[in-house]
Amino acid sequence: MGKIYIVSISSGSSSDLSKRAIDALNESDVIVGYKGYIDLIKNVIEGKEIYSNSMRGEIERCSFAISSANEGKKVAIISSGDAGLYGMAGPIFEMADGIEIEYIPGITAAFLAASQLGAPIMHDMCTISLSDLLTPFDVIEKRLKAAAEGDFVIALYNPKSSGRQNHIETAMDIIRLYRKDTTPVGIVKNALRSGQNVKITMIKDIDFDEIDMSTTIIIGNSQTYIKNGYMVTPRGYRI
Ligand code: SAH
DSSP: OOOOEEEEESSSSSGGGOOOHHHHHHSSSSSEEEHHHHHHTGGGGGEEEEEEETTTTTHHHHHHHHHHHHHHHHEEEESBBBBBSSHHHHHHHHHHSOOOOEEEEEOOOOHHHHHEEEESSSSSSEEEEOOOOSSOOHHHHHHHHHHHHHHEEEESSSSOBBTBBHHHHHHHHHHHTHHHHHTTEEEEEEETTTEEEEEEGGGGGGGGGGOTTTEEEEEETTTTOOOOEEEEEEOOOOO
């Protein structure tokens, strides 16, 4: 009987792979994933049949995984962070019929980044992807406005790509209508993997040139402050 494991690889570094993720990779005959993520875990998938392709090849990857499982193979389809947030879990559940699926959760980028910034989340938060490949930009703008107005801590994913250089600036223009210029902002590139870069700044001082597609940005709420070089959002305890 074939089976699909949806494997969340968190940061991709071996110390962040869960035991369940490693067990599923070991169990699998075929590993399917975006080329960049396959490279991150190459030390744990040596000798396996690999199917990888580029960004935007998601549907081909899912089709391949499903047809391999239908041939009776055990297939791991991998996603960075958690597969259920802007990852491969959705299209697998949308496309697969009559196949056993096991979804192994992971640590999403907002929490990988948070762990390097202090305790920036701690309270009600939301994630917003700035990619308009699958979501119209006016919907993204509406959500940015609502999140900013609602005083959520906001984690921005997919802040920039070669075709989308200015979305992050537009997003910050919306957010700053509702937040002080001195609101702390954490900018984390390649959290917990090689090339990590961590910066804590304020809305008014963001250097947009430092932001790329491997960056997650965490914008504090009205209560977030900086202490000892860490970003802290109070839960409300009397300290
Ligand atoms: N499923 C993934 C998100 C995929 S969308 C998750 O749960 O994390 C891709 C975006 O995630 C990137 O553009 C970036 O904003 C963010 N991201 C993924 N891994 C990251 C990391 N290690 N460090 C910082 N940002 C990361």
